[in-house]
Amino acid sequence: MEDLRKFIDSAPELPGVYLFRGNEGEYIYIGKAKNIKSRLRGHLNQYRIDPKEKKIFDESSKIEWIITKSDYEAFVLENELIKQYKPKYNIRLKSGSGYPMLVITDDEYPTVVISRKFGEVKGEYFGPFLPARTARAMKDLIHKLFKLRTCDPLPKRDIVCFDYHLGLCSAPCVNKISRKDYNFDVKAAKAFLSGDVKKFIYKLYDRLEDYKNKMNFEKASVIRDQILAMENLISKQEVLGLSVSEADIFYFSDKTVYLIVVRGNRIVGKEFVQIREVGIQDFEISVISNYYSRGNFIPETVISNVRFEDAENLVRWLSEKRKSQVKLLFELPDEIKSFIQRNLGSIDLSKIRKIFRDLFGFELPERIEGFDISTLFGDFTVGSAVVWENGKMNKREYRRYRIKTVKGVDDYASLRELLFRRFRKYAEMDKPPGLVLIDGGKGHLKQGLIVKDALGIKDLRVFSLAKKEEVLYTDDDKTVNLYNYQPLLKLFTSIRDEAHRFALSYNRKLREKDSLKDILDKIEGVGKKRKEILYRTYKTVDRIAQASVEELKRLGIPEKVAQNIKKYLSV
DSSP, rough: HHHHHHHHTOOSSSSSSEEEEEEEEOOOEEEEESSHHHHHHHHHHTTTHEEEEHHHHHHOSSSEEESSSHHHHHHHHHHHHHHOOOTTSEEEEEEOOOOEEEEEOOOOSEEEEEESSTTTTSEEEEEOOSTHHHHHHHHHHHHHHHHOOSSSSOOHHHHHHHHHHHOOOOOOTTSSSOOOHHHHHHHHHHHHHHHHHHHHHHHHHHHHHHHHTTHHHHHHHHHHHHHHHHHHHHHHHHOOOOSEEEEEEEEETEEEEEEEEEEEEEEEEEEEEEEEEOSSSSSSHHHHHHHHHTTTOOOOOOEEESSSSHHHHHHHHHHHHHTTTOEEEOOOOHHHHHHHHHOOOOOOHHHHHHEEEEESSOOOOOOOEEEEEEEEEEEEEEEEEEEEETEEGGGGGGGEEEEOOOOOOOSEEEEEHHHHHGGGGGGGGGSSSSSEEEEHHHHHHHHHHHHHHHTTTTTTTEEEEEETTTTETTTTTTEEEGGHHHHHHHHHHHHHHHHHHHHHHHHHHHHHHHHHHHHHSSSSTTTHHHHHHHHHHOOHHHHHHHHHHHHHTTOOOOHHHHHHHHHHHHH
């Protein structure tokens, strides 16, 4: 420590980047400064009062620095070094890559692909899509509505493929569509993805009339579907029309961050930004620069509800990466404020933390996992594990389990299997939960403690929450009536109820799938493979019953078998 103090005294009073390194040469912390010596002395002054600052010094054996020509060069270099070395005490986001975007490729016959890094595919980018699963759903919709080719790269064929018969591709590979008509569909897809559909929809009406006049009703029906989709989009824009057309909005509350994505004057996604490590300073600018350094699309406007230093350098850096000017604003539009109030609610955890600490004698963990079992008279027994992190349910981390070793109704045995399978994973996690919450009473709590002891897990607290009475049981024999602590009541019941919902939804899904396959077993000509195709496509008996024989044939089902299905399900 004394050696580091002396070293700081010799630091230059110039702009640059400084690096704390450990005994093995690993990077502990990387920072930048207009004046390296002044910033390092600032770190030293915080040594006695900030636990993280103390850890940085205690774990470091030397400090290095790189002098730059300007403060901006230091800003750019710091971002590159953090991205490369991932220091322990710098802010790091959990996602290892950017959010998915859709790209209309720059080809002779463009298609739509998914990319997580802006610029890696040549073409026009749209997104990002939050949550990530919507990117796949939107890609499928683009193929369905606009028939952009599904093969990549474009093959040379003599006959059309199965996707053409399913209505997902216009088959430019065998000249089923002219280059002119295909490019029109590409422009329509771009208008739909950008949200800028009001001008383009009139072109679709003109084309619809043209096809009607030529008695080409098959193509007219495709245009009709496109018009309906765009009119639906316009109606949403009228309701959610915002003053800003394209923006990423970062909403900071304590150390919790939400990202709200605006495209085409409407909100297209919201996401809880997952942070692996919280740095010791420059929180807001570090989150934003970390997010865009991962290859996420940079919009024309970035908005933060919290002001921070170095805004000028951030704007310059973003503008150079985007290759056009980026605006940085610190005032939320009124419509966004009301959206946050409606959808995110109160996310200030300071009150909950204080009550939790006073009541239980330890800090509120950053991560809590909730567990529940769902069964139907001993059949389809499943378990759920849901995750709460820093004020938000983190659905990406949810897990579901089908109970394998328990026969009949045995809630405790099923719970032990669930917890054993889940708890074993904690040793592999970068940041395992500090607390688990089990749906149930004292008996359920005991099962959690049995599994915890059997696996030799030390740093884990186990609570259970009984329904109706809303009584919380703890692993140190406390019994807490949560009605007396309303903020904790809201916290724990939301985790418990989400675990219950997630387990029940999985149980229902298995029941529906099983009952559907039982019915299909009774239809002549429907074997194992066709059952799977029908289930994946329609999910329920009602949807299969509504499908026409022609639709079923497009799935590869022979006409006679399709007629058997319709006949059986219409009874």
